[in-house]
Amino acid sequence: MDSKRTRGHGINTIQINQAREIHAQTVRARDPRAQPRPVLHAPAINAPAPNRHICNNPNNPACAHCSAVIIPAPKATLPLEDTPSISIEDWTITTRKKPILNSKELDEWDRTLGGLTMPEMIFGNSFVKIENKKHDWCLEFNALDALKAVKVEDSGIRVSYANKWIKSKQAQQKSSELAESSLQIGQHYDWTYTTKYKGTIKSGTHNFTQDNSTALPLDKLSRPDPILFYDDMILFEDELADNGISVVNVKIRVMNERALLLSRFFLRVDGVLFRVYDTRVYVEFDENRVLREYKEHEADYKYVLSKNSGRHSRDPKAILRDSNWVAQQLPLVKRECEVLQF
Amino acid sequence: MELDRCLERLYAGELLPEATIRALCFKLKEKLVRESNVVHISTPVTVVGDIHGQFHDLLEIFHIGGAAPDTNYLFLGDYVDRGLYSVETWTLLMVLKLRWPSRIQLLRGNHESRQITQSYGFYTECVNKYGGSSDVWRQFTDVFDYLALCCVVDDELFCVHGGLSPNVQTVDQIRVIDRFREIPHDGAMADLVWSDPEETGGQDARDGRTTGLESSSPHFQVSPRGAGYTFGRSVVEKFLQLNGMSKIYRAHQLCNEGYQVYFGGLVTTVWSAPNYCYRCGNKASILELYDKDNGYFNVFEEAPENKLLHHASTSGQITNNNAFLNEFFDERGGDVFSDEYQAASASRRHVEYFL
Numbered sequence: 001m002d003s004k005r006t007r008g009h010g011i012n013t014i015q016i017n018q019a020r021e022i023h024a025q026t027v028r029a030r031d032p033r034a035q036p037r038p039v040l041h042a043p044a045i046n047a048p049a050p051n052r053h054i055c056n057n058p059n060n061p062a063c064a065h066c067s068a069v070i071i072p073a074p075k076a077t078l079p080l081e082d083t084p085s086i087s088i089e090d091w092t093i094t095t096r097k098k099p100i101l102n103s104k105e106l107d108e109w110d111r112t113l114g115g116l117t118m119p120e121m122i123f124g125n126s127f128v129k130i131e132n133k134k135h136d137w138c139l140e141f142n143a144l145d146a147l148k149a150v151k152v153e154d155s156g157i158r159v160s161y162a163n164k165w166i167k168s169k170q171a172q173q174k175s176s177e178l179a180e181s182s183l184q185i186g187q188h189y190d191w192t193y194t195t196k197y198k199g200t201i202k203s204g205t206h207n208f209t210q211d212n213s214t215a216l217p218l219d220k221l222s223r224p225d226p227i228l229f230y231d232d233m234i235l236f237e238d239e240l241a242d243n244g245i246s247v248v249n250v251k252i253r254v255m256n257e258r259a260l261l262l263s264r265f266f267l268r269v270d271g272v273l274f275r276v277y278d279t280r281v282y283v284e285f286d287e288n289r290v291l292r293e294y295k296e297h298e299a300d301y302k303y304v305l306s307k308n309s310g311r312h313s314r315d316p317k318a319i320l321r322d323s324n325w326v327a328q329q330l331p332l333v334k335r336e337c338e339v340l341q342f
Numbered sequence: 343m344e345l346d347r348c349l350e351r352l353y354a355g356e357l358l359p360e361a362t363i364r365a366l367c368f369k370l371k372e373k374l375v376r377e378s379n380v381v382h383i384s385t386p387v388t389v390v391g392d393i394h395g396q397f398h399d400l401l402e403i404f405h406i407g408g409a410a411p412d413t414n415y416l417f418l419g420d421y422v423d424r425g426l427y428s429v430e431t432w433t434l435l436m437v438l439k440l441r442w443p444s445r446i447q448l449l450r451g452n453h454e455s456r457q458i459t460q461s462y463g464f465y466t467e468c469v470n471k472y473g474g475s476s477d478v479w480r481q482f483t484d485v486f487d488y489l490a491l492c493c494v495v496d497d498e499l500f501c502v503h504g505g506l507s508p509n510v511q512t513v514d515q516i517r518v519i520d521r522f523r524e525i526p527h528d529g530a531m532a533d534l535v536w537s538d539p540e541e542t543g544g545q546d547a548r549d550g551r552t553t554g555l556e557s558s559s560p561h562f563q564v565s566p567r568g569a570g571y572t573f574g575r576s577v578v579e580k581f582l583q584l585n586g587m588s589k590i591y592r593a594h595q596l597c598n599e600g601y602q603v604y605f606g607g608l609v610t611t612v613w614s615a616p617n618y619c620y621r622c623g624n625k626a627s628i629l630e631l632y633d634k635d636n637g638y639f640n641v642f643e644e645a646p647e648n649k650l651l652h653h654a655s656t657s658g659q660i661t662n663n664n665a666f667l668n669e670f671f672d673e674r675g676g677d678v679f680s681d682e683y684q685a686a687s688a689s690r691r692h693v694e695y696f697l
Contacts, residue, residue: 098623099598099622099623099624100596100598100622100623100624101598102598102599103597103598103599103602106598117566120595120596121596121618121622154566155566158567159567161527161528162567164527164528165527165528165570166564168528168529169528172509185563185564185565185566187563187566188566189566191565191566191567218697221697222695222697224695227693227695230693230694232694234621239462240567241536241565241567241570242452242453242458242461242462243567244461251694251696253693253694253695253696260696260697262696262697270461315465315466315469317460317461317465318466320461
C-alpha cells in the first residue's frame, strides 16, 4: 500500500555488494602480508596443464590459483542466488542448495504428487545440473522428479512389528474396545520412498544408449586429481517414523578432465531390509562422453547386521547408518550402464 | 553437587561427572514417580516442541522465551537423538526440573525410549562422552520411563507429543495407563507419542492418482507402514467435545515455518529445532500461552554457534567448547563477507574422493 515507506527501509543488495567489495579491497590493500598480485603473462612452454575452467559464481571464495576447491558459499544470502557453478570447455556444472520446502510449496507438491504422503524433509529447490552448452544437453537431479518415480501403490513392505500390531488390534476389535477405527490401511503408497531415479534429461535430443558391458574407468577416478568443484546434498529424506531411514543424496566432484556424480538412494527399514540404489554419472570432458551406471543392491537386515559381528560390538547399530559401509556389504541385484557420445 | 553448581557447569556447556548423573537420575525418578500421567498446569506457560540434542538452540530458547524459572516451560518431548548434544540437553533439562519442579514440565516423546535412542544417536553419544560405557545411557533411559505422557493447560488445552489414540476417548483413560515402562509398539501409550494428524481437505481435488476409497476418512487410519495411526478431523472434534477442551498442541513433525496449523486451528504442531539436523534450513518456534485463548508463536532461527559447531564436528575437532567460541567471537573473523572468512570456511568443508 505505502510503497514509499516499505522501500525506505533496508539496503539495496547491490549496495551491500559494493560496500563489501570496497571494504574487501581496502583490507587487502592495507594488509602488510599481502603479496603483489601475480602479473598476468603468457604461460611458459612447459608450464603445467593450463587452467581451463571458469568459476561462474562471484559469491564463492576466489579460486586463488585454480587449484583451490570451489565450494558453495557458507550460506545462501537472500535475495542473492547462490548457485555455485563451474565451466570446463563445453561443460557446465551447477548446483543449488536450499532449505526444505515451506508449507505453501508442500501443498503444491502434494497436488502434483497426489496420493503420496510427502517425506519429512524435501529439499525441493536444490539441484545438481550437468550441461553441455554446445549440444544443448542437460541432465538434472532434483527432488520432484525423484519423488515422481516413487510408486503410489502398496510396497508390500511392513515394519518389523506390523504383524504383532495388527493382531493385537484385531483382538481388541473383537472385544469391541476399538469400535470405530478401521484396520484398513488408509492410503496406499510406497512409504519407503524407493526410487529408481536416474536423473532428468531436461533438454537436448541426445539420448543414452544402453551398453551394459561398459564400466566406469575406476583407474582414472581413483587418481588424486585436484578436485576443482565439490558439492554434496540431500534431495529428500524421511525417517520412516523412526523405523529407519530413506534418503536420496547427490554428490558431485569435478576434476580438470572429468566429473563424477553419485546419486544414492539409501533405505534402511529396521529389522527388515536394506536397499542401496546408486546412479553414477561420469563425464569425460575432452571426449564429450557420458557414462551412466545404475546399480541396485538389496539385502535382509539380519544379513547385514551379521556382517558386522565381532567389530563395534559395543554399538553395533552405529555402522548401519553409514551408507558406504552398507553398500559394500549388500549383494548386487541389478546393474545397467548407458553411454552417450556427442 | 549442588543443583545451582550443576546448572552453572551445564550452561557453560560442560558435562557432569557420572556419579552426579546417577544421583540426579535417582532424585528425578523420585520426583516424577509422584506425577500423574496427565499433568495439569495453568497459563502463562511457554510450550516447546522437539529439540533433538540441539543444545545451543535450547539455550537460544531460554534467551528468547526467558530464562527458567522466570518463564514457565512445558516441553513436549524428543529431547535427544540426531543433534550432537543430546547428553547436555537432557542433563540440563533434568537439573532444571529438579531445581524448579513446578516451573518446568517434561513430557515423554517417542525418542525417550531405549529402542529408538540406540538407532538415532543418543546411545552412541552417551558411550562416546562417558568413557565407552553404556551405564549413563541406561540411567537416562530409566528416567525416561517416568516422564508424564500429556499435559492439560487451564483445563482446556491438551498438550501431547504425538497425538490421539483410538484407545483413548477421555483424558481419564490416559490416567490409568501404566506408563513406567519402555514405550510399547502398540496401545494408547504408543499412539500418544507416535500418531500424526492427517488433513483430508483438498484430496478431492487430486488427479487420478488418488487410491482407495478410504483415503479421505476423517477417522483413525492405519499408516501404510503397517503400524501406527493417523487421525482426522472428526476424531479431534469428538475428543475435544467429550473432554470439554478447545485445542490440541503437539510436536513430533518437522515444519519449515516452526509451527503448522491443522483442522482450522484445532490441532497445532510446535517445532523447536531450527535448522534441524544442521541442514534443513527450517525455522523453529516456541508457543507462548498468555491465557487459554491468547498465545503467540515466537519464531526463531538457529543459534549462530551451531554453524561453528557443525564445522568443528565434521572436521573432527570437537574437543573444547571454548576454543570454537573464541574463534567465533574473534575480531579478525568479523567480516563474514570477506574472502578470508569465506575461504576459511570453505577449507573447513569436507571434500571427498568418492567413487
